[in-house]
Amino acid sequence: KVGVSVYGEIVGHLPSGKMIQPKYDYGCEFGKHDVYVYKITTTNTNGDVIEFNHDQVKNWCNKYGVKMVQEYYIGKAKDLFPELDIHNHWNENFLNKMIDTYLEKGCDLCKSEPKIPAEGVVLKIDDSPEIEAFKLKSFKFLTGESAALDSGEVDIETAQTEEAENYE
DSSP states (O other): OOEEEEEEEEEEBOTTSOBSBTTBOTTOOTTOEEEEEEEEEEEOTTOOEEEOOHHHHHHHHHHHTOEEOOOOOOSOHHHHSTTSOTTSSHHHHHHHHHHHHHSSSBOSSOSSOTTSBOOEEEEEEOSSSSOEEEEEEOHHHHHHHHHHHHTTOOOHHHHHHHHHHHHO
16 A cells, blocks of 8 residues: 555553553553654555655654654764774674663663663664664563563563464
8 A cells, every 4th residue: 555654662551551561661651651653664656665764754753743762873883882893893892882881771761660671772774775673682671571471471462463363
């Protein structure tokens, strides 16, 4: 179909008060929710899907008063940590520096449990013909997610995915 598709993450609570993602309120008051946009595409009459770059997503969100995922850095990856030697194991050192800088800390948006681990960060490559995104989840978040699954706790997103797969 021709048009614009907006991708986002719904966070907070259902009207019943149940948390969308257990323990993660992302700053939403009890019974309230919010949406954070992370991707927008447009489909033309030929069926070509074109993804908005970061600035286009940001401008669209500002224009329509919609929240966008939190930004930590905009620019070339090689410039984020200028102390790293780009000729000496740069990719490994960059990954470790990303972990040290952005992960294994508390969720800075959550109010109800501010010490709950931050989920992670996304590194998005904007300047190529195919926009690519890579999610780096925190070890503490993954550990909590695994423990919840092991205990039989299922978040809403997983439940809906399983329900959709069973419906097909």
